[in-house]
Amino acid sequence: xxxxxxxxxxxxxxxxxxxxxxxxxxxxxxxxxxxxxxxxxxxxxxxxxxxxxxxxxxxxxxxxxxxxxxxxxxxxxxxxxxxxxxxxxxxxxxxxxxxxxxxxxxxxxxxxxxxxxxxxxxxxxxxxxxxxxxxxxxxxxxxxxxxxxxxxxxxxxxxxxxxxxxxxxxxxxxxxxxxxxxxxxxxxxxxxxxxxxxxxxxxxxxxxxxxxxxxxxxxxxxxxxxxxxxxxxxxxxxxxxxxxxxxxxxxxxxxxxxxxxxxxxxxxxxxxxxxxxxxxxxxxxxxxxxxxxxxxxxxxxxxxxxxxxxxxxxxxxxxxxxxxxxxxxxxxxxxxxxxxxxxxxxxxxxxxxxxxxxxxxxxxxxxxxxxxxxxxxxxxxxxxxxxxxxxxxxxxxxxxxxxxxxxxxxxxxxxxxxxxxxxx
Ligand SMILES: *Cc1c(COP(=O)(O)O)cnc(C)c1O
Numbered sequence: 107x108x109x110x111x112x113x114x115x116x117x118x119x120x121x122x123x124x125x126x127x128x129x130x131x132x133x134x135x136x137x138x139x140x141x142x143x144x145x146x147x148x149x150x151x152x153x154x155x156x157x158x159x160x161x162x163x164x165x166x167x168x169x170x171x172x173x174x175x176x177x178x179x180x181x182x183x184x185x186x187x188x189x190x191x192x193x194x195x196x197x198x199x200x201x202x203x204x205x206x207x208x209x210x211x212x213x214x215x216x217x218x219x220x221x222x223x224x225x226x227x228x229x230x231x232x233x234x235x236x237x238x239x240x241x242x243x244x245x246x247x248x249x250x251x252x253x254x255x256x257x258x259x260x261x262x263x264x265x266x267x268x269x270x271x272x273x274x275x276x277x278x279x280x281x282x283x284x285x286x287x288x289x290x291x292x293x294x295x296x297x298x299x300x301x302x303x304x305x306x307x308x309x310x311x312x313x314x315x316x317x318x319x320x321x322x323x324x325x326x327x328x329x330x331x332x333x334x335x336x337x338x339x340x341x342x343x344x345x346x347x348x349x350x351x352x353x354x355x356x357x358x359x360x361x362x363x364x365x366x367x368x369x370x371x372x373x374x375x376x377x378x379x380x381x382x383x384x385x386x387x388x389x390x391x392x393x394x395x396x397x398x399x400x401x402x403x404x405x406x407x408x409x410x411x412x413x414x415x416x417x418x419x420x421x422x423x424x425x426x427x428x429x430x431x432x433x434x435x436x437x438x439x440x441x442x443x444x445x446x447x448x449x450x451x452x453x454x455x456x457x458x459x460x461x462x463x464x465x466x467x468x469x470x471x472x473x474x475x476x477x478x479x480x481x482x483x484x485x486x487x488x489x490x491x492x493x494x495x496x497x498x499x500x501x502x503x504x505x506x507x508x509x510x511x512x513x514x515x516x517x518x519x520x521x522x523x524x525x526x527x528x529x530x
Pocket of ligand 1: 206208232332
């Protein structure tokens with residue numbers, strides 16, 4: 107045994123400094139974890155400020171593309187990742203994330219239109235999109251007209267020298283008529299008018315927003331990620347996807363000027379849900395179709411609106427556009443070819459009180475807006491307050507169901523008990 111003392115063992119969790127760190131040392135803490143971390147999950151990078159190594163790097167970095175990072179509002183690795191995945195889901199080339207589906211709809215005219223321009227929108231467009239045209243856009247000198255989505259000639263007749271943007275939506279909101287998208291898009295293309303599709307219903311799954319079967323599609327796809335991509339009913343987000351670099355640049359400039367960045371906690375939620383979007387879309391589609399078929403046998407429902415139901419307005423257009431997705435589903439693919447929404451016209455002989463009693467009597471279908479989450483929802487509507495143009499829908503009390511992920515048999519029993527309760 108020698109007298110020399112053995113070298114001191116390092117203490118567990120040896121501090122970098124001899125003394126506990128000051129605030130300054132903590133803020134400027136030098137440790138960097140190894141940059142390579144392989145896992146099937148992704149990192150959640152949150153930042154307002156992004157740091158640069160030099161003034162030259164600061165000046166050289168642009169927010170216009172994904173070559174680097176400048177400021178949290180313009181994205182972090184987390185939002186870049188979701189943008190690329192949404193872009194892939196929809197078959198686009200560029201995607202921007204915005205704080206809600208409605209913000210996605212609003213970004214498009216704000217980026218592309220100016221005073222004196224006109225916007226055309228289907229008469230069954232998502233209600234708040236119509237409100238935007240009737241409110242802010244009108245105040246800014248941008249005019250609009252609603253067109254009959256089921257009559258391409260009506261669209262063609264309304265396009266003028268002032269028309270700069272045409273919204274498309276398939277299926278239409280609440281009433282779910284399915285328009286002849288290839289015909290509508292062709293008219294716009296021939297007249298040189300930009301088209302923007304509200305692609306929330308199709309979600310990039312039921313059909314290709316950039317190819318309606320003839321090699322052509324919409325110029326812009328706006329998507330409420332709040333619905334199926336989130337799938338949890340707990341986050342609001344939207345996306346705007348394009349295949350044209352110039353269009354994307356215009357949208358990106360407006361996105362930057364308006365400060366429409368998204369929070370990375372929300373991005374994380376959508377990234378976490380996205381791998382199951384096809385499964386959830388497909389499962390809810392099968393359930394909704396079974397319920398819509400059952401509903402069409404109930405005498406109290408004088409019309410059932412679901413594009414995959416023969417006889418529903420635009421069924422043939424749905425069948426053509428969504429044939430590839432339907433063929434995949436028929437071949438055993440777990441995905442779907444229609445969103446899990448259907449509407450009914452309740453017998454016009456029912457009183458408004460009976461309509462309310464029916465909706466109130468539902469136990470699993472809860473009263474609430476939005477859709478695409480696990481819970482089934484119901485909303486009664488007044489069609490006459492939603493439309494400017496005549497419709498060919500069967501008169502009745504309009505009720506919209508959004509089918510979630512509960513057992514189909516339980517949902518059917520719920521509809522049946524509410525019907526017998528309200529109509530007894
Ligand atoms: C829900 C919805 C929107 C808006 O999405 P939010 O995130 O709720 O703003 C837009 N279009 C359609 C068709 C929708 O169903």
